[in-house]
Amino acid sequence: MQPRTRFTRGLAYLLLLAGAVVFLFPLVWLVLTSLKPVEQTMTMPPTWLPRAYSTVINGRQMEVTLGPLQPDRPGYRQVTERSPTKMVPQPLVAGIVPVSTIESHIAPRWENYRIALATMGGRSLSEVEGSTAPRETGAGADSTVTFGTFLGNTLIVCVLGVIGAVLSNALVAYSFARIRWRGRNVVFALTLATMMIPFPVLMVPLYGVFKSLGWIGSLKPLWVPAFFANAFNIFLMRQFFRTIPEELSEAARIDGCSEWTIFWRIILPLSRPVLMVVALFHFLSAWNDFMGPLLYLTRKHTFTLAVALQNYSSQHGGVQWHHLMAASAIVILPIIVLFFFTQKTFIKGIATTGIKG
Amino acid sequence: MTRGERQRLRTGLLFALPWFIGLSVFTLYPVGASLFYSFCDYSVLQSPIWTGTENYQRMLHDVVFWKSLRNTGFYAALALPLGMVTSLALALLLNTGVRGLAAFRTIFYLPSIVPVVAGAMLWLWIFNGQYGLLNWALGPVCRLLGGAPPAWLADPRWAKPALVLMSLWGAGNSMIIYLAGLQDVPAELYESAELDGAGWWRRLWHITLPVISPVIYFNMIMGIIGALQTFATVFVMTGGAEGNPARSTLFYALYLFSTAFYDLRMGYASAMAWVLFLLIVTLTVLATKLSEKRVHYAG
Numbered sequence: 015m016q017p018r019t020r021f022t023r024g025l026a027y028l029l030l031l032a033g034a035v036v037f038l039f040p041l042v043w044l045v046l047t048s049l050k051p052v053e054q055t056m057t058m059p060p061t062w063l064p065r066a067y068s069t070v071i072n073g074r075q076m077e078v079t080l081g082p083l084q085p086d087r088p089g090y091r092q093v094t095e096r097s098p099t100k101m102v103p104q105p106l107v108a109g110i111v112p113v114s115t116i117e118s119h120i121a122p123r124w125e126n127y128r129i130a131l132a133t134m135g136g137r138s139l140s141e142v143e144g145s146t147a148p149r150e151t152g153a154g155a156d157s158t159v160t161f162g163t164f165l166g167n168t169l170i171v172c173v174l175g176v177i178g179a180v181l182s183n184a185l186v187a188y189s190f191a192r193i194r195w196r197g198r199n200v201v202f203a204l205t206l207a208t209m210m211i212p213f214p215v216l217m218v219p220l221y222g223v224f225k226s227l228g229w230i231g232s233l234k235p236l237w238v239p240a241f242f243a244n245a246f247n248i249f250l251m252r253q254f255f256r257t258i259p260e261e262l263s264e265a266a267r268i269d270g271c272s273e274w275t276i277f278w279r280i281i282l283p284l285s286r287p288v289l290m291v292v293a294l295f296h297f298l299s300a301w302n303d304f305m306g307p308l309l310y311l312t313r314k315h316t317f318t319l320a321v322a323l324q325n326y327s328s329q330h331g332g333v334q335w336h337h338l339m340a341a342s343a344i345v346i347l348p349i350i351v352l353f354f355f356t357q358k359t360f361i362k363g364i365a366t367t368g369i370k371g
Numbered sequence: 372m373t374r375g376e377r378q379r380l381r382t383g384l385l386f387a388l389p390w391f392i393g394l395s396v397f398t399l400y401p402v403g404a405s406l407f408y409s410f411c412d413y414s415v416l417q418s419p420i421w422t423g424t425e426n427y428q429r430m431l432h433d434v435v436f437w438k439s440l441r442n443t444g445f446y447a448a449l450a451l452p453l454g455m456v457t458s459l460a461l462a463l464l465l466n467t468g469v470r471g472l473a474a475f476r477t478i479f480y481l482p483s484i485v486p487v488v489a490g491a492m493l494w495l496w497i498f499n500g501q502y503g504l505l506n507w508a509l510g511p512v513c514r515l516l517g518g519a520p521p522a523w524l525a526d527p528r529w530a531k532p533a534l535v536l537m538s539l540w541g542a543g544n545s546m547i548i549y550l551a552g553l554q555d556v557p558a559e560l561y562e563s564a565e566l567d568g569a570g571w572w573r574r575l576w577h578i579t580l581p582v583i584s585p586v587i588y589f590n591m592i593m594g595i596i597g598a599l600q601t602f603a604t605v606f607v608m609t610g611g612a613e614g615n616p617a618r619s620t621l622f623y624a625l626y627l628f629s630t631a632f633y634d635l636r637m638g639y640a641s642a643m644a645w646v647l648f649l650l651i652v653t654l655t656v657l658a659t660k661l662s663e664k665r666v667h668y669a670g
Binding site for chain 1: 489
């Protein structure tokens with residue numbers, strides 16, 4: 015740490031505070047937007063907090079949406095009754111009331127989340143509300159796909175992928191780090207070299223491979239490759255394995271242990287930190303992966319959250335920002351929760367990749 | 372080979388077997404196949420037909436190809452330096468020993484783990500020309516200067532800058548790496564510099580930056596490789612692989628993707644992929660050569 019005067023430290027603190035606000039505010043805005051009724055998302059200047067307005071029209075207290083201020087009657091605003099979507103359309107009661115009689119309180123619309131979850135699979139709002147029957151499409155699957163389906167698909171890819179990544183990379187890294195075999199260093203150099211190959215080079219033939227295996231349209235291309243190790247994780251784990259003293263292995267070998275026993279009973283238990291890092295990073299990248307599902311998944315009921323969310327934005331014509339933000343928040347939340355439970359591992363893992371890289 | 376050597380070779384290969392299978396099937400075969408396809412006319416519906424260098428020749432005259440290259444280059448030329456400066460600046464600020472380091476670090480890092488699609492949706496909303504937060508904030512400033520806030524993603528001139536801005540939100544990842552590097556700088560260097568009367572700028576330029584130059588180099592290389600392959604954010608934020616509006620956001624990876632999977636011209640797409648590969652290698656070698664003098668590895 016550099017020696018600093020109090021002034022410099024204070025200045026740094028202010029700048030960091032400003033930066034933190036800038037970085038954090040979009041996420042705050044995401045949540046705020048997700049809790050507003052649709053008309054309050056499209057106002058200029060922006061409505062900051064979701065509100066509910068109510069006043070008395072024709073002797074009845076009711077919730078209203080705000081209309082324009084009346085230019086000819088200062089202090090008066092037009093308001094319109096706010097009707098729940100369920101009811102058969104009736105002419106809405108409107109009135110012009112003194113601004114002072116309009117009460118407002120903060121009212122987060124949690125139902126946006128419920129609706130987002132229900133409509134993400136493709137059902138329309140009116141189906142969810144029960145006013146129209148579910149569409150029976152030819153494929154049949156469309157109307158029944160729900161958020162739960164997407165979540166399940168994503169979890170399958172993530173969890174199976176993590177298992178594969180941890181196991182396969184540990185095995186391979188062990189070979190590169192703890193067994194002395196002829197040609198090992200050359201093969202390792204080749205492994206590192208493959209990290210330079212951009213994905214587009216592999217994309218087309220890889221698609222062909224999966225096609226001939228009959229895996230296009232299923233989740234398999236997204237998690238099966240994890241069971242065959244990858245250069246980056248091999249590198250990461252090898253670095254860690256090398257820090258374990260050679261004497262441990264040698265002593266075990268002298269005692270007659272097989273290489274497998276040494277791996278399973280000595281090295282792995284000592285390697286929990288790096289195993290956690292690999293598991294975490296793979297989970298994160300699998301959860302966030304967009305291009306993979308875009309390439310390999312064809313039918314809606316196999317979609318992961320990433321493509322389902324993108325698909326959701328182009329559903330039903332116009333974008334319903336409050337629902338879209340709610341859906342986005344739902345996709346982000348598990349990752350944030352995961353991060354808060356595993357912060358230290360995360361941060362240490364990234365730092366290691368950059369320094370030893 | 373001695374018997375011991377043979378034994379170890381067998382065990383070593385056995386343990387590394389998953390990688391050998393993976394390397395062959397998922398890397399080596401595709402590399403060879405795509406090189407072959409790049410010299411062919413290949414739509415998945417039929418077998419590839421050898422056409423020699425026709426794909427590469429066609430590329431030279433393909434206006435869209437050059438546009439996609441320019442788009443990607445423009446984006447990388449902006450996003451990379453800005454991104455590096457941002458993450459380094461944040462790391463330097465955090466390294467001054469302020470209170471609440473962990474909290475700040477979390478706040479700056481969090482956006483970089485936000486799922487790409489969700490983040491893109493959010494920024495689409497923030498960049499909205501009419502109701503977006505950004506234009507509300509910029510409104511008074513623009514009106515003062517006699518103009519109006521740009522339409523961002525709806526305007527061909529402002530779509531790429533919008534993407535660059537959004538990429539800065541993810542600076543937290545590199546920031547963590549820089550921070551770790553900064554903490555490795557020996558304090559004695561700073562102390563002796565202060566004794567010699569060096570101000571903060573000189574300390575930064577002559578001590579900090581040289582000592583963390585390997586980290587800067589690493590981030591730069593990773594940045595180049597990443598920026599040239601940008602796909603997901605652009606796809607989601609511009610609603611597909613067309614590079615709306617007016618092909619201003621048609622990045623190289625997008626054009627490659629649509630050529631392969633929408634136009635089913637996989638031979639041409641493979642040729643584009645190899646051009647990208649060569650480009651990345653060239654730039655990496657160039658960057659390495661240029662940094663040779665400036666990257667100091669600790670003894």
